[in-house]
Amino acid sequence: MRKMFLWIVAAGLILGLTGWISVADAEEKPQIVDIIGKKTLLLDDGSMWSEYNNQMIHTRDDIAFISGNDRSGLAVTRDGKLVNWGFGSPPFNDEDYDQSQVLQVSGQVWLGLDGKVRGRSLDNILLINETNQFFGALSQKGELLLEDRYKIGSFNKLGIIPDPTTVKEISVLDGRMALLYNSGKVVVFEASNFDDDGNIIPYSVTEDAVHIEYVQDSPTDRIIVTCKDGTVWTTGEYQDRKKLAEQMSGLSQIVKTVVLDGPQHFYAKRSNGSWVLYDEGKLTPIEPPVIKTLSVSVSNLKPQVGDDVKVDILENYSNNAKIRITASMENVTIQKPQLLKLQPKGTFKVMGVGETEVTVIQGGLSKTVKLSASLNTNLKFAKQSKGVVYVPVKSVFKALGGTVAVSAGGAFDVKVGEKALTLKAGDVNATLNGQALKLKAAPLAEKGDMLVPASLLTDVLGASIQWNAKLENVVISFGQAKMTVVTANTAALVKKAAQGSLTQYIGKTYWINYFQLWDRFTKVTVTDVLPDDTGSFTIVFKTASGKKLTSYSMSYSEVTDVLGDSVNFLSYDPYKKYKWSSSIWQHVKAGEVVLGMTKDQVLFSIGSPTAQSTTTAKGVKIETWVYSNFDTVSFSNGQVTLIITY
Structure with a gap:
């Protein structure tokens, strides 16, 4: 057994150096290497299936062997690293221990190449086995150590054997330890089978086994034995426990078994790598999960140069699992690689203009989408x-x-x-x-x-x-x-085409009234009407002193409305039209109303009222203006005689 595990670890290191060919790369159906319980599988590509939060997850690692149950367990990668999983967590690299290379895992216990058993205080150990919470070990001295079930860490010595390195594997259960030698011989040590001097009497079950496994049964626990000829047997009850008593019908070319529930309910692996479930004589093929369909979506099928594009890949498996994987150069082929560059987090940077097919190949299936990448800025000098x-x-x-x-x-x-x-x-x-x-x-x-x-x-x-x-x-x-x-010439031509009839305003002179809090009655000339890439325009003005003023962005029609509304701009020079005193102009520009002002002066100062009324008293016509803030101005004979402010 020790030699076999050493060879597996060494082979893993060699494969790591030479490049591991995945099943998907070879477009071959994966094969099951080992099974735990009903849902945990190890595949020949080094990946593992297990359950987490009632969902099947696919751990893509370089795993060599696994041990445990459906709820929790340990695995070993081909380079000797430990992987731990449990019902409440997905598989993860266990770094809580100072790991030397791991030699063997069994149940929740693991053995390092240094001969130390983690989870038990044992040194100088060759092989370990844990079955249904019963634990045993074979030491480098040949000691057969069986743990007291009711006192964890306390061991009873069942015996000692010569040349322990010839033992391939051990299996323990409730006071018993079975040894499988490289020769095929199976020897059993039982704590209850001893002579008058208290020495345990070992007995031989067969000479041609390739795999053994203890299984609980009533009234007698049994050993499931896989023989060199590919048949599977179990030991019998009572005295028949010392021999192969019953052949499992219908099984041939078997190299290994994994107990599921009792001696009549187990998995069996054939020499060609296929597996069957044996259930009281009924055989059911066990197939590894395979990708049935591949779903691919792209964040943007029409990106711009410089954009990051995310490719989402969803594998839909035969066991109803849905696994989302990261895009990589191993599973994505770019028809024109000069257009897309893979980024560290699995996104693609758009590098150039053009159309390219993006093909995802996974598990022998492929899915292709087309990307059309454009450039959103113009190049010059055509x-x-x-x-x-x-x-x-x-x-x-x-x-x-x-x-x-x-x-x-x-x-x-x-x-x-x-x-x-x-x-x-x-x-x-x-x-x-x-x-x-x-x-x-x-x-x-x-x-x-x-x-x-x-x-x-x-x-x-x-x-x-x-x-x-x-x-x-x-x-x-x-x-x-x-x-x-x-x-x-393009920029000027594009601008002219966009401006259309708005060019008629360029060169025209206006006087500011109320617009963007600019100084009232300042003379300005329209120097340009600038279009932008959203279809909007800004009006550019120049004052008599040469200062540049720019309007807010507005629609095509709003340009005409703004310039044509006297509330915003006057088309005449108000100083020339109205020969008012400088003090009146000062009040008007400040938006103030004083006694004696005319109607035109009030209009220029605070604008039009929301309501007007006229009355006559003692032959004098009185006109009253009321504003939205309830300020009131009254005129007698055309001049302000009353001002009420709130």
Whole structure:
């Protein structure tokens, strides 16, 4: 047994160095290596299934063997690390102990390569076994140690054997220890089977076993024995307990059993790796959980360059488990890897413009989605000359996720995905992946950059090119992925198109009345009406002193409304129209009403009233204005004679 476990740990280390091929990679159905209870499985890819909070979870680790029950247990990875799980927690690496490499686990107890048993105060141990809370150990000296069930940590010595390293495994139960030797011999020591001198008398059950396992039964506990010929037997009752008494019908090519509930209810593993449940002669195949369907969702199918895109992968298993896994280069294939770059937390950074398929491959299944990545900022320096549309090499190909390098001879070496181009200014002869390529027009040298015919993007990358003569820009498309390259005239043309009839206000002069708390009656001239990318506009003014004033953002129609409303702006010079004294103008600008003011002066000062009334007293016409705040102003013969404020 010790040699076998050492070989497993060593094999795990070798596999770790050479690269472990997962079942999904090989597109083969996983096989069950071991079973605990009804729901805990160890698979040959090193992963483990267990239950946590009434949900099945899939622990992807490099686990070599497991022990315990459905509620809790221990596992050992191929590099000798301990994994612990319990009913209230998912599997986790147990770092509470100073772990040397773990040699063996059994139940809730583990044995290190140093011969120490964690969970029991034992040293110099070769093998351990825990069955139904009965614990025993074989020491390096050959001592057979059986723990007192009612006094944990206290051990009785059943006997001592020579050459203990020839023992492959042990199994204990209620005062008994069975030894399986490498030769296939099974020897049993029972605390109740002793001679007149009190010495325990061992007995041999068989000579050709490959696996043994004690199981509780009434009236006599039994040993389930797997023989070299692949048959499975149990020992009998009373005196027949010392021999193989009953063969389990229907079982052949068996190499191992795992007790589920009694000698007639257990799992059996065949030599081909398959498992069956044996239930009183009835055989039921046990299949490992496999992915039935694969669900893939992407946070944004139409991202912009620079965005982070999350790929959610949900595995739907045959055991009704739903497992969400993180995207990685092991399970995700990018058709055009220059467009997406994997980030540390499993998201993808959008690196370039274009369309690419993202394929998730897991458990032999695959799911593909298409991403269309665009650029939300315009590139500059497109040009049209003699009917040919040109675009800049550096910015365009970098926006496509490519690279551009300039050689000592002035040639531009461009690489986009698997396409490699070499271009020279003034030369229609280029190369594509080492093969000659003739361009529709010669590239143009332009201030350290190079302009190439946009048709090159169609010929090499399959892009769609659309020249907008009205706005003088070029739209480069790959399906739904787009980017725009503008000329030096585009901004002015776009602005003019957006402004439409609002250009009529540019150059007009106004005098501020009530607008954005600006100084009243200041003379301003509209210098621009600026559109933004939301379809709104701001009005830019300039005062006589050269100061720039900018309005709030407003809709197209609101520009006309604001400038046409005398509450906001006057279209005439009020100082020239009204020859009022400086003191009156001072009160008007301050929004004050004083006795003797005229109606026009009051209107300029505090605006129009909400209510008006007229009466006559002693031949004098009295007009009263009431405002929304209940302030009241009365006029007699057109001048203010009464002011009531609240």
